Amino acid sequence: MRIQSGLTAALAVLMLLLGANADAASEKLTVLNPLGQPPAIARIPMAPRLDTLDGKTIYLVDIGFTDTHQLFTEMQDLLKSRYPKTAFEVRKKAGVYYEDDPELWAEIKAKGDAMIIGVGH
Amino acid sequence: MGIPIVGVVTTAFSNLVISYSGKQGMPGERFAFVPHPITGVPAAKCRAYLEGQDPVTGKPVLDELVSSLTGKLTAEETATGFIERPIPRVVEVQDTEENLTQLFHNNGWTDGMPIVLPTEERVAAMLKGTSHAPDELVGKMQASAPHEAWSYTVEKVAVNAVMAGARPEHFPVILAIASTGAPALFTSTTSFARMAIINGPIRNQIGINSGIGALGPFSQANAVIGRAWTILSMNLCGGGRIGETYMGSQGNNFNYNNLTFGENEEQLPEGWKPLHVQKGYEPGDSVVSVFNGWGITHADQSFGKDFHPQIPRWLQFISPWSPAILLLDPSIIKQLKDSEGFASKEQLIDWIYSNTKVKAGDYWENYYSVQNFTRPSAEKGVEPYASWLKLPKDAEIPQFSRPERITVISVGGETNLFWQAGDFGYLSSASVDDWR
Numbered sequence: 001m002r003i004q005s006g007l008t009a010a011l012a013v014l015m016l017l018l019g020a021n022a023d024a025a026s027e028k029l030t031v032l033n034p035l036g037q038p039p040a041i042a043r044i045p046m047a048p049r050l051d052t053l054d055g056k057t058i059y060l061v062d063i064g065f066t067d068t069h070q071l072f073t074e075m076q077d078l079l080k081s082r083y084p085k086t087a088f089e090v091r092k093k094a095g096v097y098y099e100d101d102p103e104l105w106a107e108i109k110a111k112g113d114a115m116i117i118g119v120g121h
Numbered sequence: 122m123g124i125p126i127v128g129v130v131t132t133a134f135s136n137l138v139i140s141y142s143g144k145q146g147m148p149g150e151r152f153a154f155v156p157h158p159i160t161g162v163p164a165a166k167c168r169a170y171l172e173g174q175d176p177v178t179g180k181p182v183l184d185e186l187v188s189s190l191t192g193k194l195t196a197e198e199t200a201t202g203f204i205e206r207p208i209p210r211v212v213e214v215q216d217t218e219e220n221l222t223q224l225f226h227n228n229g230w231t232d233g234m235p236i237v238l239p240t241e242e243r244v245a246a247m248l249k250g251t252s253h254a255p256d257e258l259v260g261k262m263q264a265s266a267p268h269e270a271w272s273y274t275v276e277k278v279a280v281n282a283v284m285a286g287a288r289p290e291h292f293p294v295i296l297a298i299a300s301t302g303a304p305a306l307f308t309s310t311t312s313f314a315r316m317a318i319i320n321g322p323i324r325n326q327i328g329i330n331s332g333i334g335a336l337g338p339f340s341q342a343n344a345v346i347g348r349a350w351t352i353l354s355m356n357l358c359g360g361g362r363i364g365e366t367y368m369g370s371q372g373n374n375f376n377y378n379n380l381t382f383g384e385n386e387e388q389l390p391e392g393w394k395p396l397h398v399q400k401g402y403e404p405g406d407s408v409v410s411v412f413n414g415w416g417i418t419h420a421d422q423s424f425g426k427d428f429h430p431q432i433p434r435w436l437q438f439i440s441p442w443s444p445a446i447l448l449l450d451p452s453i454i455k456q457l458k459d460s461e462g463f464a465s466k467e468q469l470i471d472w473i474y475s476n477t478k479v480k481a482g483d484y485w486e487n488y489y490s491v492q493n494f495t496r497p498s499a500e501k502g503v504e505p506y507a508s509w510l511k512l513p514k515d516a517e518i519p520q521f522s523r524p525e526r527i528t529v530i531s532v533g534g535e536t537n538l539f540w541q542a543g544d545f546g547y548l549s550s551a552s553v554d555d556w557r
Binding site: 024026027030033042044048065066074075078094096099112113117118119121 | 123124125127128130133151155157160161164167187190192201202204209212215217219225241266267270271272276284310352353357358359501
């Protein structure tokens with residue numbers, strides 16, 4: 001009798017522990033969001049597009065990544081043959097690819113009607 | 122600029138430029154894509170790319186370029202105003218630990234290993250590790266320039282520290298790292314790594330290892346502080362998003378822990394200053410210093426000979442565009458001081474600078490980073506590069522452009538005259554005491 005009651009008590013404790021584990025595993029948690037705060041985005045309207053390329057000057061600007069200039073000379077050649085009434089000027093931006101080139105931007109603003117810029121690696 | 126512009130970009134960067142232009146306020150910015158890469162691709166192949174289809178949109182590339190400059194603008198493209206991006210303090214989903222952990226993994230908020238979920242109670246306990254208010258602004262961080270900078274509070278850093286398994290006593294170091302604004306996952310196609318070196322009393326107070334196994338997985342402090350830097354870099358600046366805010370072609374295994382260790386100051390001989398003192402702090406200050414680089418390696422040395430004459434040959438594996446860091450076991454430093462006569466780190470650094478050379482022809486012709494980053498500066502007249510560009514090919518120039526590009530650190534437990542070196546350069550230091 002004594003052995004049987006001992007076994008019953010042990011079984012009861014085991015059931016309680018198993019139940020507690022099951023409760024912990026199914027408990028619904030509230031957790032904090034780890035993300036920082038991104039800034040608000042200020043919308044910038046795009047510049048009006050051209051009605052035609054005829055008579056316009058389009059700058060093709062190579063940002064200066066090593067050994068990519070050939071893409072722009074080929075682009076100039078193809079566009080010239082397709083749009084003979086348009087001037088296509090190839091320029092290489094001064095400095096490292098991520099550096100600003102205010103002189104070039106001023107030239108394009110004064111003399112250009114549009115710009116194609118690229119290209120990275 | 123006020124005129125129509127279209128970007129021509131390679132496919133590897135399509136997600137990046139679309140996402141980036143949206144964050145800069147032009148979600149409709151027009152692009153034409155060509156196959157990746159263009160670098161080194163012959164002209165005829167470039168021509169074929171331009172005559173072919175855009176691999177992203179399927180449209181002819183030349184048509185796309187022209188229509189981008191001439192096609193009418195949509196209402197979306199001419200919109201003005203602001204787009205707010207509020208971040209709720211609490212994750213909106215309540216769920217089980219298992220499901221929430223998987224949600225964090227799926228959202229790209231973790232390094233893929235098990236995390237501790239940031240409950241209110243756990244974050245509150247972490248905040249007890251600092252005297253600073255939870256809502257105090259710690260800083261701003263970018264995945265890299267020119268990506269946008271996100272801001273974050275003490276509480277946000279605590280959330281990420283909990284996730285990494287940190288304890289409250291580690292928190293001031295993690296806050297100091299966060300205050301530098303340097304992301305662990307600096308995005309570049311070249312897979313950067315970072316390094317965090319901790320100096321001062323904090324090392325012994327929280328168990329930061331600077332002795333035997335300092336660079337290995339043997340200290341909870343080294344492990345969780347380094348890991349916290351990675352996790353907070355994913356979440357506090359939106360970094361580490363593959364194809365968008367992370368572009369490292371191979372990735373870097375150091376990103377898991379960011380080479381986080383203490384300098385073994387106690388074994389520095391007289392005259393050899395610890396790093397933080399070299400950077401202007403007092404010896405009793407606790408400081409973390411962060412570095413940027415790619416890798417470290419060990420080059421064999423000849424025992425029984427002087428150590429320092431062997432250094433220039435070993436350092437040839439580092440690009441002359443990169444800086445250098447020497448991680449020297451204190452036993453080597455003692456030999457340098459006692460047997461070879463170097464009275465300070467600075468004296469050794471000056472010797473390395475003066476005796477580690479590269480031929481000008483080799484410098485300008487054989488290193489992509491020199492060609493891509495240094496040559497344009499030389500052509501603009503930036504010294505000393507402009508003068509180096511005029512030198513004959515066989516002229517010798519310093520491999521490291523100035524002594525400040527070389528760092529010497531004491532680390533290790535003197536079980537071997539062992540050393541490692543890498544192409545890491547100093548970024549900045551931050552006081553840990555300021556964040557206690």
